[in-house]
Amino acid sequence: MISALLPDFVPIWTAILAVGIFLYVVLDGFDLGVGILFRFAPDLQSRNLLMNSIAPVWDGNETWLILGGVGLLVAFPLAFAIIIPAVYFPILVMLLALCFRGVAFEFRSRDVAHRGFWDHGFFLGSVIATFVQGIVLGAFIQGFKVEGRVFAGGSFDCFTPFSLMTGIALVFGYGLLGAGWLVMKTSGALQKSIRVQGVWCLCGVCACIAAVSLWSPLLDLDIALRWLSWPNSLVLAPIPVLTLCVALLTGRALRNGSEAGPFVGAIFLFLLSYGGIAVSLWPMIVPHHYTVWEAASSPKTQAFLLVGTAFLLPTVLLYTAWSYWVFRGKVRGDIGYH
Amino acid sequence: MHLDPVFLSRVQFVWVIALHILLPAFTVGLASFIACVEGMSFFTGRTVYARISQFWIRIFSVAFGMGVVSGIVMPFQFGTNWSRFSDATANVIAPLLAYEGLTAFFLEATFLGVLLFGRRLVPRWVHFMAAVAVALGTLSSSFWILAANSWMQTPAGYALIGGRFFPTNWWAVIFNPSFPYRLAHTVTAFYISTGFVVLGIGAWMVRARRFPEEGRIIMSATLWLLLVLVPLQIGLGDLHGLNTLRYQPTKLAALEGRYDSAAPAPLTLFGIPDDARGVMRDEIAIPRLGSLLLTHSWNGRIRGLNDWPVDRRPPVGPPFYAFRIMVGAGLLMLALVVVGNLMRRRDAFVTSEAFLRACECAGPLGFVAVLAGWTTTEVGRQPWTVFGLLRTSESVTPSLTGPDVLLSLLGYVAVYAVIFPGGFLVMRRIVRAGPQSQAIDEPGQGRRAMLPIARAPELTP
Known part of the structure; x- marks a missing residue:
């Protein structure tokens, strides 16, 4: 059999998918976060500024969701076939909220008579999409009821106290990313008020990270052993310590006038939390049931796609970076919709 | 319920x-x-x-x-x-x-x-x-x-x-096996759909006297393009049908409304399919035309659905009707394009109110054909998601x-x-x-x- 001669692509695909999902979380995270903070902007002019700050990039950011979904399907089809049905309703609500939000985004500037309606649609769409993404995350950490190769639970099993809490956590998290982005993009009084909102979001994020860190070992013996057994607790100690340091630095950057500090800090907080979850679950991709190797697609499948991905993905990344470069700097009130 | x-x-x-x-x-x-x-x-x-x-x-x-x-x-x-x-x-x-x-x-x-x-x-x-x-x-x-x-x-x-x-x-x-035909047939269908929308909007520009210069250019270019594409599409559809006859005979039998095998086979124009009894009621058919179109011979045999066990047959109604809608839309488009190009003399195609209105009405015709064609091919694939190998009923998420x-x-x-x-x-x-x-x-x-x-x-x- 030829596939026996092929090397093990699973680590490469795990890395590609991990990077892809992280990129989605950061990129769509900050523009969903802008949607969350949108409700708190004081006047029409600031709302327009907030909109224009993400106008050129949001749909590119959302396209990573397609690549994330299809990436999971192609690299770990068994995980896709178990996880997605298990979060049937959160996925549904997320898709509908994103649809509504995307359209609201475009229509508010054309349909002035109903601008208030579309503004609410944009805010609520952003909050709801974020909240259900958090539910997906919480349900994933808790794990699913699996029999053989299929999800065997009910469609509402994913709504638990823990997953509702991770939902709230993500709203604060994306809010913090959004605030970090907006600090770079705005100035003056508006920036000042966003810094204050950022501090609130940061407090929420810290409370939630603490809650998840204490709660998940209690939920799951494997996670408790992973973190608390010797010498793991020593080796892994830098993660919580670094998280605390980054949180403090982010708080200082929000208050001391740093322009890029809050956004960078927020990204690192996400990176550390993401790393923490990875440490808790590795190497399971369907917690308690299947490892990344067991859920992986055939080596021939992974090889075939890797050939194209090897040069298409860097090109996509280059383009994305370039488009952010083009639209760099502060958003100005005299340009765009006003 | x-x-x-x-x-x-x-x-x-x-x-x-x-x-x-x-x-x-x-x-x-x-x-x-x-x-x-x-x-x-x-x-x-x-x-x-x-x-x-x-x-x-x-x-x-x-x-x-x-x-x-x-x-x-x-x-x-x-x-x-x-x-x-x-x-x-x-x-x-x-x-x-x-x-x-x-x-x-x-x-x-x-x-x-x-x-x-x-x-x-x-x-x-x-x-x-x-x-x-x-x-x-x-x-x-x-x-x-x-x-x-x-x-x-x-x-x-x-x-x-x-x-x-x-x-x-x-x-x-x-x-x-079906990919080259499907690709050609579908992409051409997309081009034609766009062509009719463009033609319709061009006609509106001329008729409303809002943007006559642009409207005329748009209409003229689109009519030339469609004069090539619409007949080409009919030819591609024929090839696609032959491919279906070879690889998905149950789908072909369904869209032809053929329950009983026949040689020579007539072409059923209209009828009311009855899956339960396996017959076509109130059938209007042209003798031998089915064989001629599908096998390109006078006596070619076409297999009917009754040759297959009931649990391997698609429902006949949706593909049968959808196929007729698609072909009907195609023939309408062909007529409009031929007439439009004949009306180029003395610029009749931009001066005839009736023709301009017809073009506007025909704007969505391509979409009708696309949806009907899609219904034909996907419902005709039933009861499978992967034809002949994986059943639709075994493809669904079990927890739902x-x-x-x-x-x-x-x-x-x-x-x-x-x-x-x-x-x-x-x-x-x-x-x-x-x-x-x-x-x-x-x-x-x-x-x-x-x-x-x-x-x-x-x-x-």
Whole structure:
């Protein structure tokens, strides 16, 4: 059999998918976060500024969701076939909220008579999409009821106290990313008020990270052993310590006038939390049931796609970076919709 | 009432894909059309072409944005409602979907920005090349999606191990038996759909005396193009049908409405199919024509559905009627295009009120044909998701209950019922504003002012 001669692509695909999902979380995270903070902007002019700050990039950011979904399907089809049905309703609500939000985004500037309606649609769409993404995350950490190769639970099993809490956590998290982005993009009084909102979001994020860190070992013996057994607790100690340091630095950057500090800090907080979850679950991709190797697609499948991905993905990344470069700097009130 | 999750999942898939497919049906053709007009603008330097192009780019970007929004829903359908299908087939078809995402993302997203916002920022030839790249991106999307779809119809290049498909030969997977025919037939259908929308809007421009110069150019060029494409499409459809006869005889029997095998076989024009009794009621048929069309011989034998066990037959009604709607729409389009080109003498095609009105009414005809053709081929594939190998009833997510799917279906219906009419109204406003309102290279429109979807200046507050 030829596939026996092929090397093990699973680590490469795990890395590609991990990077892809992280990129989605950061990129769509900050523009969903802008949607969350949108409700708190004081006047029409600031709302327009907030909109224009993400106008050129949001749909590119959302396209990573397609690549994330299809990436999971192609690299770990068994995980896709178990996880997605298990979060049937959160996925549904997320898709509908994103649809509504995307359209609201475009229509508010054309349909002035109903601008208030579309503004609410944009805010609520952003909050709801974020909240259900958090539910997906919480349900994933808790794990699913699996029999053989299929999800065997009910469609509402994913709504638990823990997953509702991770939902709230993500709203604060994306809010913090959004605030970090907006600090770079705005100035003056508006920036000042966003810094204050950022501090609130940061407090929420810290409370939630603490809650998840204490709660998940209690939920799951494997996670408790992973973190608390010797010498793991020593080796892994830098993660919580670094998280605390980054949180403090982010708080200082929000208050001391740093322009890029809050956004960078927020990204690192996400990176550390993401790393923490990875440490808790590795190497399971369907917690308690299947490892990344067991859920992986055939080596021939992974090889075939890797050939194209090897040069298409860097090109996509280059383009994305370039488009952010083009639209760099502060958003100005005299340009765009006003 | 018993709610069947399989049936409801199929209804949900029909709803989300039928509305989604309208957008690629429009944008694939429109991207190529824009590339052509940009080419004319580049090579002739006439500003009227730039105006026409700018006008269609605005409409394109609204349709494209809606295509992205409704397209995000599609891959998740495989997971939420068809997880058994995903588990069984992902090794073979998931890379095709991933390549679609990567190439489309790369070509379209990269160059759409330049096409939409870059006319002032890049040299003219770069702008032209951006239009070509976007057109290639949409074609590349069609290539990969139709490869995956064709593989479900005529699977090849795989090994079936323990109920799951594994790739053995990628070339055979992609270029499976029905793929070349389906690709040609579908892309041509998309071009024709766009062509009739363009023709209809051009006719409106002339008839309303709003933009007669642009309208005339648009109509004339489109009529030439359609004069080639519509007859070509009928020929391609014939070849596609022969391919279906060979690889999916049950589908062919269903769309022909043939229950009993016959040699020679008549061509059933109309009738009322009765699956329970396996007969066609009130049939109107032309003797021998079925054999002649399908086997290209006077006495060719066509197998009827009664040759297969009941649990391997598709329902006859939907493919039978949908096929007749598709062919009927095709013949109407052919008539309109031939008449239009005959009316070129003394410019009758832009002076005849009746012809202009007919063109406007024919605007959506291509979409009707696309949806009918899609119904024919997908319902004709039943009761399988992978033809002959994986049953639809065994593809659905096992954990779903009927009420679950009913709830999600209602959600999709409610949201799409707001979004699609909204998008249609925006496009109609752009059409009403017309090409002359699109000042080319208008100063003061900073790059960061631009939203990703087209914006009509008169709508900007």
